[in-house]
Amino acid sequence: MKTVLLTGFEPFNKEPINPAWETVRALDGWGEGDFRVVARQLPCVFGDANAAMAALIDELHPALVIAVGQAGGRVDLSVERVAINVDDAPIKDNAEQQLVDEPIVRGGPAAYFSTLPIKAIVAALRAAGLPASVSQTAGTFVCNHVFYGLMHVVAGRDDVKAGFIHIPYLPEQAARHPGAASMSLEQMIEGIRVAIRTALASDRDAVAVGGATH
Numbered sequence: 001m002k003t004v005l006l007t008g009f010e011p012f013n014k015e016p017i018n019p020a021w022e023t024v025r026a027l028d029g030w031g032e033g034d035f036r037v038v039a040r041q042l043p044c045v046f047g048d049a050n051a052a053m054a055a056l057i058d059e060l061h062p063a064l065v066i067a068v069g070q071a072g073g074r075v076d077l078s079v080e081r082v083a084i085n086v087d088d089a090p091i092k093d094n095a096e097q098q099l100v101d102e103p104i105v106r107g108g109p110a111a112y113f114s115t116l117p118i119k120a121i122v123a124a125l126r127a128a129g130l131p132a133s134v135s136q137t138a139g140t141f142v143c144n145h146v147f148y149g150l151m152h153v154v155a156g157r158d159d160v161k162a163g164f165i166h167i168p169y170l171p172e173q174a175a176r177h178p179g180a181a182s183m184s185l186e187q188m189i190e191g192i193r194v195a196i197r198t199a200l201a202s203d204r205d206a207v208a209v210g211g212a213t214h
Helices: 019-026 048-060 118-127 142-154 185-201
Strands: 002-009 035-042 064-070 077-080 082-084 111-113 132-135 161-167
Touching: 002 019, 002 048, 002 142, 002 185, 019 035, 019 064, 019 161, 019 185, 035 048, 035 185, 048 142, 064 142, 064 185, 077 118, 077 185, 082 142, 111 142, 118 132, 118 185, 142 161, 161 185
Parallel strands: 002 035, 002 064, 064 161, 077 132
Antiparallel strands: 077 161, 082 111
């Protein structure tokens, strides 16, 4: 039985809820065929989040890891292409750290690419009626920090696929941020289901998905 590890962050930046955690915890224990999902919450804290991710990979030996994060202001499910080796925080994390121009891994590569079939996932999400795009930036806050740390841990391994997906605000969050886009929790949950199925079924990525990307 393959293990699929999903991670979502605790709430941050004074938000009472984090859609990433609400989404992945709803899928804890779900599975089809030869896989089962394990969902775990990560702290929104530089350093601690990557230590927690590394420990989970050591414990669970997953075949697939999808880290999920909140991106307030985005309008769709954003499948991230690349993580960069820098922490440059626009706000403080939950430990009151605000790192500026700090490497995530000293001496590490400038960037890592996702090993998910990102365009195939976007195509499958759109086919399911869900707004989605390939994103070219995961930012420089804790989401990118975890994305880079995840890819660093699994670098060179062909027994695990890994990557990151950003999701928008929930409607109740968007109500506090005038003009911000949102998506229902049910859509987000279904979107991550589609991403898991596609990632496990696809040995090669799609060539193109059409439409704009971030």
